Amino acid sequence: MERYECIQRIAPLLGEALVLTCIGGTRVEWNAVANAPDFTVYAMGLTSSVGLGLALALPDRQVVAFDGDGALLMNLPSLTTIATQRPPNLLHVLFDNGSYESSGQGPTHTARGVDLVQVARACGYPHAAWAESVDDFQRLVAEAIGRRELTLVGARVAASTASVPNMTTDSLEQKYRFLRHVEATSGVQILRLAPPSHTVERTAAPGAR
Protein backbone atom coordinates (compact mmCIF):
# COMPACT_ATOMS: atom_id res chain seq x y z
CA MET A 1 0.00 0.00 0.00
CA GLU A 2 1.04 3.56 -0.68
CA ARG A 3 0.35 6.05 2.11
CA TYR A 4 -0.68 8.76 -0.34
CA GLU A 5 -3.28 6.49 -1.92
CA CYS A 6 -4.69 5.78 1.56
CA ILE A 7 -4.79 9.49 2.34
CA GLN A 8 -6.47 10.34 -0.96
CA ARG A 9 -9.11 7.68 -0.39
CA ILE A 10 -10.14 8.87 3.08
CA ALA A 11 -9.92 12.64 2.50
CA PRO A 12 -13.57 12.82 1.33
CA LEU A 13 -14.62 11.08 4.57
CA LEU A 14 -12.87 13.63 6.77
CA GLY A 15 -14.46 16.84 5.50
CA GLU A 16 -15.85 17.78 8.91
CA ALA A 17 -13.00 16.38 10.98
CA LEU A 18 -10.20 18.27 12.72
CA VAL A 19 -6.97 16.76 11.42
CA LEU A 20 -3.55 16.60 13.08
CA THR A 21 -0.52 15.41 11.15
CA CYS A 22 2.89 14.16 12.18
CA ILE A 23 6.23 15.07 10.67
CA GLY A 24 7.57 13.24 7.66
CA GLY A 25 5.80 12.63 4.38
CA THR A 26 2.36 12.45 5.98
CA ARG A 27 2.12 16.18 6.58
CA VAL A 28 2.82 17.16 2.97
CA GLU A 29 0.66 14.38 1.54
CA TRP A 30 -2.30 15.40 3.71
CA ASN A 31 -1.66 19.05 2.89
CA ALA A 32 -1.98 18.18 -0.80
CA VAL A 33 -5.53 16.83 -0.37
CA ALA A 34 -6.85 18.80 2.63
CA ASN A 35 -9.77 21.14 2.15
CA ALA A 36 -9.53 22.71 5.63
CA PRO A 37 -6.65 23.87 7.83
CA ASP A 38 -4.87 21.10 9.73
CA PHE A 39 -2.17 21.32 12.39
CA THR A 40 1.22 19.62 12.13
CA VAL A 41 2.89 18.46 15.35
CA TYR A 42 6.61 18.94 14.76
CA ALA A 43 7.64 17.50 18.13
CA MET A 44 8.05 13.90 17.01
CA GLY A 45 5.73 11.51 18.79
CA LEU A 46 3.24 13.99 20.19
CA THR A 47 0.59 14.00 17.44
CA SER A 48 -1.55 11.43 19.23
CA SER A 49 -1.23 13.41 22.49
CA VAL A 50 -2.36 16.62 20.79
CA GLY A 51 -5.21 14.59 19.33
CA LEU A 52 -6.23 13.43 22.80
CA GLY A 53 -6.27 16.98 24.18
CA LEU A 54 -8.24 18.28 21.19
CA ALA A 55 -10.73 15.40 21.35
CA LEU A 56 -11.34 15.99 25.07
CA ALA A 57 -11.74 19.73 24.55
CA LEU A 58 -14.21 19.35 21.68
CA PRO A 59 -16.24 16.19 22.34
CA ASP A 60 -18.69 17.02 19.54
CA ARG A 61 -16.00 17.12 16.85
CA GLN A 62 -14.36 14.18 15.12
CA VAL A 63 -10.60 14.42 15.62
CA VAL A 64 -8.17 12.48 13.43
CA ALA A 65 -4.50 12.08 14.36
CA PHE A 66 -2.17 10.80 11.64
CA ASP A 67 0.71 9.01 13.31
CA GLY A 68 3.79 7.15 12.14
CA ASP A 69 5.49 4.08 13.56
CA GLY A 70 8.68 5.90 14.50
CA ALA A 71 6.69 8.67 16.15
CA LEU A 72 4.39 6.37 18.09
CA LEU A 73 7.32 4.25 19.28
CA MET A 74 8.76 7.47 20.69
CA ASN A 75 5.61 8.13 22.74
CA LEU A 76 4.21 4.72 23.68
CA PRO A 77 2.83 6.10 26.98
CA SER A 78 0.37 8.01 24.81
CA LEU A 79 -1.42 4.77 23.92
CA THR A 80 -2.00 4.05 27.60
CA THR A 81 -3.21 7.56 28.39
CA ILE A 82 -5.51 7.71 25.34
CA ALA A 83 -6.93 4.29 26.22
CA THR A 84 -7.67 5.33 29.80
CA GLN A 85 -9.43 8.51 28.61
CA ARG A 86 -11.13 6.64 25.73
CA PRO A 87 -12.39 9.69 23.81
CA PRO A 88 -15.10 8.40 21.42
CA ASN A 89 -14.35 11.14 18.90
CA LEU A 90 -10.67 10.31 18.34
CA LEU A 91 -9.55 8.34 15.32
CA HIS A 92 -5.88 7.41 15.53
CA VAL A 93 -4.47 6.53 12.12
CA LEU A 94 -1.11 4.77 12.07
CA PHE A 95 0.92 4.62 8.88
CA ASP A 96 3.57 1.99 9.59
CA ASN A 97 6.33 1.88 7.01
CA GLY A 98 8.87 0.21 9.31
CA SER A 99 11.28 3.00 8.59
CA TYR A 100 12.54 6.34 9.82
CA GLU A 101 11.71 7.34 6.28
CA SER A 102 12.37 11.06 6.46
CA SER A 103 15.46 10.77 8.65
CA GLY A 104 17.83 8.33 7.00
CA GLN A 105 15.56 5.35 6.20
CA GLY A 106 16.86 3.20 9.06
CA PRO A 107 14.51 0.48 10.31
CA THR A 108 12.15 1.09 13.22
CA HIS A 109 11.29 -1.60 15.74
CA THR A 110 8.14 -2.45 13.76
CA ALA A 111 10.43 -3.70 11.00
CA ARG A 112 11.72 -6.14 13.59
CA GLY A 113 8.35 -7.49 14.63
CA VAL A 114 6.76 -4.99 17.03
CA ASP A 115 3.01 -4.88 16.30
CA LEU A 116 1.64 -1.50 17.35
CA VAL A 117 -1.98 -2.47 16.67
CA GLN A 118 -1.64 -5.28 19.18
CA VAL A 119 -0.04 -2.84 21.61
CA ALA A 120 -3.01 -0.49 21.22
CA ARG A 121 -5.41 -3.40 21.83
CA ALA A 122 -3.49 -4.44 24.93
CA CYS A 123 -3.63 -0.86 26.22
CA GLY A 124 -7.41 -0.91 25.95
CA TYR A 125 -8.34 0.68 22.61
CA PRO A 126 -11.84 -0.73 21.99
CA HIS A 127 -11.11 -0.93 18.26
CA ALA A 128 -7.70 -1.41 16.68
CA ALA A 129 -7.09 -3.17 13.38
CA TRP A 130 -4.69 -3.45 10.50
CA ALA A 131 -6.03 -2.63 7.05
CA GLU A 132 -5.31 -5.40 4.55
CA SER A 133 -5.74 -3.21 1.49
CA VAL A 134 -6.55 0.35 0.51
CA ASP A 135 -10.22 -0.61 0.22
CA ASP A 136 -10.05 -2.15 3.68
CA PHE A 137 -8.38 0.99 5.03
CA GLN A 138 -11.14 3.16 3.62
CA ARG A 139 -13.77 0.85 5.13
CA LEU A 140 -12.14 0.83 8.59
CA VAL A 141 -11.88 4.63 8.63
CA ALA A 142 -15.51 5.02 7.54
CA GLU A 143 -16.61 2.58 10.25
CA ALA A 144 -14.59 4.42 12.88
CA ILE A 145 -16.16 7.76 12.03
CA GLY A 146 -19.64 6.30 11.94
CA ARG A 147 -19.48 4.47 15.25
CA ARG A 148 -17.91 7.22 17.37
CA GLU A 149 -15.73 5.04 19.56
CA LEU A 150 -12.00 5.36 20.08
CA THR A 151 -10.36 3.57 17.16
CA LEU A 152 -6.90 2.95 15.80
CA VAL A 153 -6.58 2.03 12.14
CA GLY A 154 -3.18 0.79 11.05
CA ALA A 155 -1.87 0.53 7.51
CA ARG A 156 1.43 -1.08 6.57
CA VAL A 157 2.65 1.15 3.78
CA ALA A 158 5.70 1.56 1.57
CA ALA A 159 8.49 3.78 2.86
CA SER A 160 8.08 6.49 0.26
CA THR A 161 6.51 9.91 -0.05
CA ALA A 162 4.49 11.03 -3.04
CA SER A 163 5.73 13.88 -5.17
CA VAL A 164 3.45 16.61 -3.82
CA PRO A 165 3.98 20.35 -3.31
CA ASN A 166 5.79 21.42 -0.17
CA MET A 167 3.92 23.30 2.54
CA THR A 168 4.20 27.06 2.65
CA THR A 169 3.18 27.70 6.27
CA ASP A 170 5.33 27.49 9.39
CA SER A 171 4.10 26.28 12.79
CA LEU A 172 2.93 29.66 13.95
CA GLU A 173 0.87 30.49 10.87
CA GLN A 174 -0.50 26.97 10.82
CA LYS A 175 -1.61 27.34 14.44
CA TYR A 176 -3.46 30.58 13.75
CA ARG A 177 -5.13 29.16 10.63
CA PHE A 178 -6.14 26.03 12.53
CA LEU A 179 -7.45 27.81 15.60
CA ARG A 180 -9.43 30.30 13.51
CA HIS A 181 -10.91 27.30 11.69
CA VAL A 182 -11.82 25.72 15.03
CA GLU A 183 -13.31 29.00 16.26
CA ALA A 184 -15.38 29.40 13.10
CA THR A 185 -16.66 25.83 13.01
CA SER A 186 -17.01 25.03 16.71
CA GLY A 187 -18.20 28.32 18.18
CA VAL A 188 -15.45 28.46 20.79
CA GLN A 189 -13.18 31.41 21.48
CA ILE A 190 -9.54 30.33 21.65
CA LEU A 191 -7.45 33.45 21.30
CA ARG A 192 -8.28 35.64 24.27
CA LEU A 193 -6.71 39.09 24.24
CA ALA A 194 -7.13 41.64 27.02
CA PRO A 195 -9.33 44.58 26.03
CA PRO A 196 -7.82 48.09 25.82
CA SER A 197 -7.14 49.54 29.24
CA HIS A 198 -9.66 52.41 28.88
CA THR A 199 -12.33 49.76 28.25
CA VAL A 200 -11.23 47.83 31.32
CA GLU A 201 -11.58 50.94 33.50
CA ARG A 202 -15.20 51.35 32.55
CA THR A 203 -16.26 47.72 32.70
CA ALA A 204 -14.22 46.01 35.39
CA ALA A 205 -12.86 46.55 38.85
CA PRO A 206 -9.51 48.36 39.22
CA GLY A 207 -6.62 45.99 38.74
CA ALA A 208 -8.59 43.53 36.63
CA ARG A 209 -7.10 42.57 33.30
Add this chain to the structure above:
Amino acid sequence: MRPDVAARIHDAMTAAGVNFVATLPENNLEPLVRLFRDDPAVTHVPLAREEEGIGICTGAYLGGKVPAMIMMDAGLLTCGNALAVLAIQSGIPMLLVVGYSGGLGERYFMHTPLGPVVEPMLRALNIVYSVAERADDVGHQIGRAQTLAQSARRPVAVLLDDECLRQ
Protein backbone atom coordinates in the same frame (compact mmCIF):
# COMPACT_ATOMS: atom_id res chain seq x y z
CA MET B 1 1.85 19.68 50.64
CA ARG B 2 -0.52 20.90 53.34
CA PRO B 3 -4.21 20.68 52.45
CA ASP B 4 -4.68 24.44 52.85
CA VAL B 5 -1.79 25.12 50.47
CA ALA B 6 -3.20 22.65 47.94
CA ALA B 7 -6.57 24.43 48.17
CA ARG B 8 -4.94 27.82 47.63
CA ILE B 9 -3.14 26.60 44.52
CA HIS B 10 -6.22 24.83 43.14
CA ASP B 11 -8.41 27.86 43.75
CA ALA B 12 -5.89 30.26 42.21
CA MET B 13 -5.60 28.10 39.09
CA THR B 14 -9.34 27.82 38.59
CA ALA B 15 -9.89 31.51 39.40
CA ALA B 16 -7.34 32.28 36.66
CA GLY B 17 -9.50 30.34 34.23
CA VAL B 18 -7.69 27.01 34.12
CA ASN B 19 -10.22 24.34 33.16
CA PHE B 20 -7.97 21.54 31.85
CA VAL B 21 -5.18 19.97 33.90
CA ALA B 22 -2.72 17.21 33.02
CA THR B 23 -0.91 15.73 35.99
CA LEU B 24 1.71 13.26 37.04
CA PRO B 25 1.54 12.64 40.78
CA GLU B 26 4.30 12.68 43.35
CA ASN B 27 4.13 12.40 47.10
CA ASN B 28 4.21 16.14 47.78
CA LEU B 29 1.94 17.02 44.84
CA GLU B 30 -0.69 14.39 45.57
CA PRO B 31 -2.95 16.63 47.72
CA LEU B 32 -3.13 19.13 44.85
CA VAL B 33 -3.64 16.48 42.18
CA ARG B 34 -6.44 14.98 44.30
CA LEU B 35 -8.34 18.28 44.28
CA PHE B 36 -8.36 18.26 40.47
CA ARG B 37 -9.25 14.57 40.37
CA ASP B 38 -12.36 15.46 42.36
CA ASP B 39 -13.21 18.73 40.55
CA PRO B 40 -15.97 18.12 37.97
CA ALA B 41 -15.49 21.62 36.52
CA VAL B 42 -11.96 20.81 35.33
CA THR B 43 -10.99 18.19 32.76
CA HIS B 44 -8.28 16.12 34.43
CA VAL B 45 -5.90 13.90 32.46
CA PRO B 46 -3.54 11.69 34.49
CA LEU B 47 -0.35 11.14 32.50
CA ALA B 48 2.05 8.25 32.17
CA ARG B 49 4.95 10.54 31.27
CA GLU B 50 5.21 14.31 31.41
CA GLU B 51 6.20 14.91 27.79
CA GLU B 52 2.86 13.71 26.49
CA GLY B 53 1.24 16.31 28.73
CA ILE B 54 2.74 19.13 26.67
CA GLY B 55 1.05 17.63 23.61
CA ILE B 56 -2.24 17.05 25.42
CA CYS B 57 -2.30 20.63 26.76
CA THR B 58 -1.53 21.93 23.26
CA GLY B 59 -4.48 20.03 21.84
CA ALA B 60 -6.72 21.23 24.66
CA TYR B 61 -5.76 24.84 23.93
CA LEU B 62 -6.48 24.39 20.22
CA GLY B 63 -9.93 23.20 21.29
CA GLY B 64 -10.63 26.26 23.42
CA LYS B 65 -9.60 25.02 26.87
CA VAL B 66 -7.27 26.84 29.27
CA PRO B 67 -4.65 24.21 30.08
CA ALA B 68 -2.14 23.67 32.86
CA MET B 69 0.25 20.93 33.91
CA ILE B 70 1.16 19.78 37.40
CA MET B 71 4.42 17.85 37.65
CA MET B 72 7.74 17.61 39.41
CA ASP B 73 10.90 19.25 38.10
CA ALA B 74 12.24 15.82 37.13
CA GLY B 75 9.32 15.59 34.73
CA LEU B 76 9.89 19.09 33.43
CA LEU B 77 13.37 17.99 32.41
CA THR B 78 11.85 15.36 30.11
CA CYS B 79 9.80 18.05 28.33
CA GLY B 80 12.56 20.14 26.74
CA ASN B 81 11.94 19.21 23.12
CA ALA B 82 8.16 19.28 23.46
CA LEU B 83 8.27 22.73 25.04
CA ALA B 84 10.69 24.17 22.48
CA VAL B 85 9.39 22.60 19.28
CA LEU B 86 5.67 22.42 20.05
CA ALA B 87 4.52 24.79 22.80
CA ILE B 88 6.97 27.64 22.26
CA GLN B 89 7.35 27.40 18.50
CA SER B 90 3.58 27.34 17.99
CA GLY B 91 2.83 29.86 20.73
CA ILE B 92 0.68 27.84 23.12
CA PRO B 93 -0.32 29.36 26.48
CA MET B 94 0.27 26.80 29.20
CA LEU B 95 0.65 27.16 32.96
CA LEU B 96 3.35 24.83 34.31
CA VAL B 97 2.97 24.21 38.06
CA VAL B 98 6.18 22.43 39.00
CA GLY B 99 7.32 20.91 42.27
CA TYR B 100 10.86 22.12 42.91
CA SER B 101 12.94 19.30 44.34
CA GLY B 102 16.70 19.27 44.65
CA GLY B 103 17.18 22.88 45.76
CA LEU B 104 17.53 24.55 49.15
CA GLY B 105 16.12 22.34 51.87
CA GLU B 106 16.31 19.14 49.86
CA ARG B 107 16.90 16.20 52.20
CA TYR B 108 17.16 13.35 49.69
CA PHE B 109 20.46 12.94 47.89
CA MET B 110 18.91 11.41 44.78
CA HIS B 111 16.99 14.59 43.96
CA THR B 112 19.88 17.00 44.45
CA PRO B 113 21.17 16.80 40.84
CA LEU B 114 17.98 18.57 39.78
CA GLY B 115 18.52 21.67 41.91
CA PRO B 116 21.27 23.29 39.84
CA VAL B 117 19.65 22.60 36.45
CA VAL B 118 15.93 23.38 36.79
CA GLU B 119 16.11 27.17 36.65
CA PRO B 120 18.89 27.24 34.01
CA MET B 121 16.73 24.96 31.85
CA LEU B 122 13.76 27.31 32.11
CA ARG B 123 16.00 30.27 31.32
CA ALA B 124 17.54 28.44 28.37
CA LEU B 125 14.04 27.90 26.99
CA ASN B 126 13.16 31.57 27.61
CA ILE B 127 10.32 30.46 29.87
CA VAL B 128 9.37 33.14 32.39
CA TYR B 129 8.99 31.62 35.86
CA SER B 130 8.67 32.47 39.52
CA VAL B 131 9.58 30.51 42.63
CA ALA B 132 6.75 30.28 45.16
CA GLU B 133 8.05 29.60 48.66
CA ARG B 134 5.37 31.09 50.90
CA ALA B 135 1.80 29.83 51.00
CA ASP B 136 0.32 33.30 51.45
CA ASP B 137 1.85 34.39 48.14
CA VAL B 138 1.42 31.34 45.91
CA GLY B 139 -2.08 32.19 44.70
CA HIS B 140 -0.98 35.64 43.63
CA GLN B 141 1.98 34.22 41.70
CA ILE B 142 -0.15 31.64 39.94
CA GLY B 143 -2.67 34.27 38.87
CA ARG B 144 0.06 36.49 37.48
CA ALA B 145 1.74 33.57 35.72
CA GLN B 146 -1.49 32.58 34.00
CA THR B 147 -2.11 36.20 32.93
CA LEU B 148 1.29 36.22 31.24
CA ALA B 149 0.80 32.80 29.65
CA GLN B 150 -2.39 34.07 28.02
CA SER B 151 -1.04 37.43 26.89
CA ALA B 152 2.33 36.11 25.68
CA ARG B 153 0.87 32.88 24.29
CA ARG B 154 3.72 30.91 25.82
CA PRO B 155 4.30 28.43 28.64
CA VAL B 156 4.94 30.13 32.00
CA ALA B 157 6.12 28.23 35.08
CA VAL B 158 5.60 28.53 38.83
CA LEU B 159 8.06 26.46 40.84
CA LEU B 160 6.57 25.28 44.13
CA ASP B 161 9.19 25.21 46.86
CA ASP B 162 9.49 25.11 50.66
CA GLU B 163 6.14 25.89 52.33
CA CYS B 164 4.34 25.52 48.99
CA LEU B 165 5.54 21.95 48.51
CA ARG B 166 7.02 20.12 51.47
CA GLN B 167 5.58 21.33 54.76
